[in-house]
Amino acid sequence: MRILLINPPRSPENKILESAPENARKYIHKKLIGPPLGLLTVAAAVRDFDVRVIDLKGEYDLHPDAPGLNELVLSCLKDFNPDIVGVTFIASEFYYGMEIFRISKKYNPGILTVAGGLHVTICPEDFTDPAVNILCPGHSAGIFRDLVMAREKGLPPESIGGIIVNTVKGHHGSSCQAPEWNAAGSNFIMPDRSHLKRWLQTYKVGNDPSPATYIFTSLGCPYTCSFCSIWPQHNRRYYVREIESVIDELKQLHEYDTVRFADANTIVDTKFIHALFDRILKEGIKKKYIMDIRPDTAVKYPGLIEKLAEAGLKVVICGFESFRDEELKNYNKKSSAADIKKSIEIFHRNHIMLRGNYIVPNDYGEDDFKALADYAGSNRVVYAGYTILTPMPGTVFYNEIKDQIIDFDLSKYNFFNCVLQTKLPLERFYENVGKLWKIKLGEDIL
Ligand code: B12
Structure with missing residues (x-):
């Protein structure tokens, strides 16, 4: 059984970048490259079969003038001749994923096409195109393995619990229940990074010459910010890994000097993080770490931030979201605007590079842009991001x-495009967002 797992290319839609002044453009990320942890986990679950992973994001980053999607996918199909093609989905890459299935079916209608990932989990109703055979919502590496084994034995997919079968008459579930599966705990599967050799040089952060990798210590999130997809993906549940399992994974990351924690928020259970970093220090594991930490968490636990900085924490991604309490309340963020200022001071005191991200709502007028620019200008961070509130x-x-x-075009749902009615004329709105990107540490205000 030959299994081809494909990470689709990223969406090219980026109106902020298109509208930004030349001197702000260099700060707007055109690409965000990192290993597809989900696919690597699925690949590891079926490692005893003939499995191949293709990172099309990496492919386009290695060769920006690489052939189009059709040609690239066809050449993989011809070369490998898979029985099963699996694709991972987030919202903005939906059309590319579907296109990959169509190309696969056209090449060989007998290929079983399997969709998995966040968008399948929270929007299964979008997957009705006849090119999709099976949906595997949730953390479905184990289910995928059962599906592959059933296929090998000639059993129908309906015999596997937890999948959705897409037919011309609509979706139907399997006749049996999905087995209990704790992807962070007893059912954790170590992602198989050996598939990534070809794209290793594309997994870089900033000017760091060594490639970076991602690792998760938790899945889900205990917070319920209204704009976020992570807690709906995990049904509001939050799972933490075993410390020894994280240590074991870190010890295997010889090729990577930089490790980015892929948690929604790395510090939730402070006892866990204290204990994890005690073990990291005891083991003498020396890496540069990148984490997502909430502003209110930094304010509440400055001693922990100091400890993490000593252990190698170099970059923190911090969802500032808004400088106004009222907006934070609307987002159900459960932190206050005052925490932004205080957290910046704590991170900078510990020589941590801060990527602080503000969300720009569609109803901002000229005065709101000015107020945000003034605030961000007097509370500068090394990297500042200004993305658009996206439903x-x-x-x-x-x-x-x-x-x-x-605008229901899913390729625009990547925080760089506005899909809601704006108060300002749309072009003016984008122009204002683009200009904000100039405001960061060491730069002049607009
Ligand atoms: C790692 C990561 C990335 C990596 C790798 C993703 C990739 N595929 O290449 C990189 C850095 C490339 C990335 C990029 C982006 N990302 Co991202 N990313 C994440 C992050 C931090 C972790 C995801 C993860 O690894 N989880 C752990 C793994 C194990 O879980 P998983 O991926 O869900 O996979 C499991 C299941 O879903 C399932 N599964 C997954 N795929 C498949 C496939 C098959 C066939 C099967 C059977 C099962 C299956 O089994 C897996 C194992 O249990 C999440 C936030 C978070 N904390 O969850 C955001 C997140 C997924 N990203 C997001 C976004 C928006 C982006 C960007 C668009 C951001 C941007 N503006 O540029 C870009 C897109 C690409 C680009 N512009 O370059 C959003 C998605 C929102 C949405 N509803 O679409 C998230 C949720 C962040 C957020 N807070 O909103 N991202």
């Missing part, structure tokens, strides 16, 4: 605002 399908915010959505 990701499957989130609370999407349901709250769906009547006001004017």
Whole structure:
């Protein structure tokens, strides 16, 4: 049984970048490359079969003038001749994923096409195209393995619990229940990074010459910010890994000097993080770490931030979201604007490079842009991001605002495009967002 797992290319839609002034453009990330942890986990679950992983993001980063999707996918199909093609989905890459399935089916209608990942989990209703055979929602590496084994034995997919079968008459579930599966705990599968050799040089952060990798210490999130997809993906549940399992994984990352924690928030259970970093220090594991940490968490636990900095924490991604308490309340962020200022001071005191991200709502007028620019200008961080409030399908915010959505093109759902009616003329709105990107540590205010 030959299994081809494909990470689709990223969406090219980026109106902020297109509208930004030349001197702000260099700060707007055109690409965000990292290993597809989900696919690597699925690949590891079926490692005793003939499995190949293709990272099309890496492919386009290695060769920006690489052939189009059709040609690239066809050449993989011809070379490997798979029985099964699996694709991982987030919202903005939906059309590319579907296109990969169509190309696969056209090449060989007998290929079983399997969709998995976040968008399948929270929006299964989007997957009705006849090119998709099976949906595997949730942390479905184990289910995928069962599916492969059933296929090998000639059993129908309906015999596997937890999958959805897409037919011309609609979706139907399997006749049996999905088995209990704790992807962070007893069912954790070590991602198989050996598949990534070809794209290793593309997994770089900033000017660091060594490649970076991702690792998760937890899945899900205990917070319920209205715009976020992570807690809906995990049904509000939050799972933490065993410390020894994380240590074991870190010890295997010889090729990588930089490790980015892929948790929604790395510090939730402070006892866990204290204990994890005690073990990291005891083992003498020396890496540069990148983490997502909330501003209020830094304010509450400055001693822990100091300890992490001593152990190698170099970059923190911090969701500032808004400088106004009222907006934070609307997002259900459960932190205050005052925490932004205080957290910047704590991170900078510990020589941590801060990527602080503000969310720009669609109803901002000229005065709001000015107020945000003033605030960000007097509270500067090394990297500042200004993305657009986007109703990701499957989130609370999407349901709250769906009547006001004017653009349902999923390739624009990557925080760099506005899909809601704006108060300002759209071009002016983008122009203002683009200009904000100039405001960061060491740069002049607009
Ligand atoms: C790692 C990561 C990335 C990596 C790798 C992703 C990739 N595929 O290449 C990189 C850095 C490339 C990335 C990029 C982006 N990302 Co990202 N990313 C994450 C992050 C931090 C962790 C995801 C992860 O690894 N989870 C752990 C793994 C084990 O879980 P998993 O991926 O869900 O996989 C499991 C299941 O879903 C399932 N599964 C997954 N795929 C498949 C496939 C098959 C066939 C099967 C059977 C099962 C299966 O089994 C897996 C194992 O249990 C999440 C936030 C978070 N903390 O969850 C955001 C997140 C997924 N990213 C997001 C976004 C928006 C982006 C960007 C668009 C951001 C941007 N503006 O540029 C870009 C897109 C690409 C680009 N512009 O370059 C959003 C998605 C929102 C949405 N609803 O679409 C998230 C949720 C962040 C957020 N807070 O909103 N990202």
